[in-house]
Amino acid sequence: MYDLTGVLDFEELSAVRPGSSILIAGPAMTGKEDLALEMLADGSRQGQGALVFTTGDRAENVISDYRERVPDLDESKLAVVDCRGESSRSSERTPGGSFVYHLSSPGEITGMGIGITNCLESLANSGAESGRFAFTSLSTVLTYTDQKTVFKLCYVLSSKFDTADYLGLFTIDSGAHDDQTLQVIKQAFDGMIEIREGEDGREARVLGLAGQPSDWQPI
Amino acid sequence: MTGSETPVVLIVEDEPDVAETYNLWLADEYEVRMAESGDEGLSKLDEDVDVVLLDRMMPGLSGDEVLDRIRESGLDCRVAMVTAVEPDFDILEMGFDAYLCKPIRSDQLHETVENLLERSTYDDLLQEYYSLVEKQATLEATKSSAELADNDEYQNLQARMGDLQTDLSETLGGIEDDEDFIATLRGLGDVEEQ
Numbered sequence: 001m002y003d004l005t006g007v008l009d010f011e012e013l014s015a016v017r018p019g020s021s022i023l024i025a026g027p028a029m030t031g032k033e034d035l036a037l038e039m040l041a042d043g044s045r046q047g048q049g050a051l052v053f054t055t056g057d058r059a060e061n062v063i064s065d066y067r068e069r070v071p072d073l074d075e076s077k078l079a080v081v082d083c084r085g086e087s088s089r090s091s092e093r094t095p096g097g098s099f100v101y102h103l104s105s106p107g108e109i110t111g112m113g114i115g116i117t118n119c120l121e122s123l124a125n126s127g128a129e130s131g132r133f134a135f136t137s138l139s140t141v142l143t144y145t146d147q148k149t150v151f152k153l154c155y156v157l158s159s160k161f162d163t164a165d166y167l168g169l170f171t172i173d174s175g176a177h178d179d180q181t182l183q184v185i186k187q188a189f190d191g192m193i194e195i196r197e198g199e200d201g202r203e204a205r206v207l208g209l210a211g212q213p214s215d216w217q218p219i
Numbered sequence: 220m221t222g223s224e225t226p227v228v229l230i231v232e233d234e235p236d237v238a239e240t241y242n243l244w245l246a247d248e249y250e251v252r253m254a255e256s257g258d259e260g261l262s263k264l265d266e267d268v269d270v271v272l273l274d275r276m277m278p279g280l281s282g283d284e285v286l287d288r289i290r291e292s293g294l295d296c297r298v299a300m301v302t303a304v305e306p307d308f309d310i311l312e313m314g315f316d317a318y319l320c321k322p323i324r325s326d327q328l329h330e331t332v333e334n335l336l337e338r339s340t341y342d343d344l345l346q347e348y349y350s351l352v353e354k355q356a357t358l359e360a361t362k363s364s365a366e367l368a369d370n371d372e373y374q375n376l377q378a379r380m381g382d383l384q385t386d387l388s389e390t391l392g393g394i395e396d397d398e399d400f401i402a403t404l405r406g407l408g409d410v411e412e413q
Contacts, residue, residue: 109404109407109408110401110404112404113401114401117397117401151349151352152346152349153404155345155348155349155387156345156394156404159391160394160400163391179360180356180357183355183359183360184349184353184356187356
């Protein structure tokens with residue numbers, strides 16, 4: 001079981017089944033990506049594998065940010081798929097030992113599969129028997145392709161991580177899409193963490209992982 | 220795949236003896252169509268075809284060219300490439316769903332066709348599941364939870380979605396190994412660069 005309460009203190013997050021995928025939804029600038037990466041970092045501190053799929057940051061920035069979160073990081077247990085499209089499809093191993101896969105565009109769905117497969121293989125070779133995956137952000141992919149494709153993509157990725165016993169965390173900017181799109185996309189996931197800006201700061205609630213939705217709590 | 224009808228396999232192979240051997244192996248279980256060239260293969264291809272066995276080295280249109288035409292046509296059949304030597308390139312990158320290396324044994328051929336049909340089943344289930352999720356979202360957006368509780372369509376929808384989730388998790392052929400996983404994602408369609 002994955003215990004996420006060290007990052008977000010909710011009863012529902014104390015024992016998340018391996019293979020679960022969670023959607024993290026909230027408006028822009030509410031710290032969704034930071035939350036997902038912190039949940040990954042928490043696993044890395046316990047020796048788990050970490051796979052970051054980024055549409056917004058360069059792989060080298062993801063890695064240096066990650067080093068700050070996990071100072072004694074075994075970098076061979078960190079892998080990154082970077083689809084900012086600054087190079088054509090290629091892979092590299094950084095001097096620190098991280099495996100990085102580059103895609104030419106966030107619309108390159110086949111390449112995502114190849115990149116993720118290669119990253120998982122590299123993490124397994126580094127001895128990571130379990131791990132966590134962060135996809136930041138689905139909103140970018142939704143600007144490249146339609147709701148149907150993104151739903152299916154999420155469903156297939158969730159199933160893949162289920163068979164690998166990974167924990168999946170996917171962020172989406174709830175302000176960038178209509179309610180119907182969010183209603184559809186969230187069905188591809190086992191649960192959802194919602195974030196909002198309350199009167200006294202940020203609040204979160206957890207839905208779908210255990211019984212009724214939790215109450216909003218300040219974070 | 221077209222429902223419960225017999226799946227259709229199209230064999231595109233320029234050597235008649237080889238093609239006839241495949242036909243003998245497959246004819247009991249599948250409806251088999253045969254073509255001796257790439258051009259003939261394309262003319263016998265339609266939405267009923269589930270799996271294409273495509274010889275890579277043929278006079279005239281090569282297997283690679285035929286594959287490109289098939290993908291351009293938008294037909295969602297699965298294509299297994301038949302080669303004389305083990306390919307030293309990534310067949311998935313090229314857009315094939317599987318490859319078979321000559322000489323092919325009967326059990327290999329059956330296994331490959333079955334595996335490709337299972338992938339198609341997974342895709343169909345996923346498409347149906349998506350349609351229901353979309354309907355559910357529309358109903359939820361337009362009706363109150365009290366109305367939904369009394370709505371037969373909504374109740375049936377939820378039951379069907381539950382069944383489909385079970386079917387999908389039992390049809391792991393779509394994602395079970397890495398090849399299946401990548402081929403399934405490719406089926407979702409890449410967005411062409413502008």
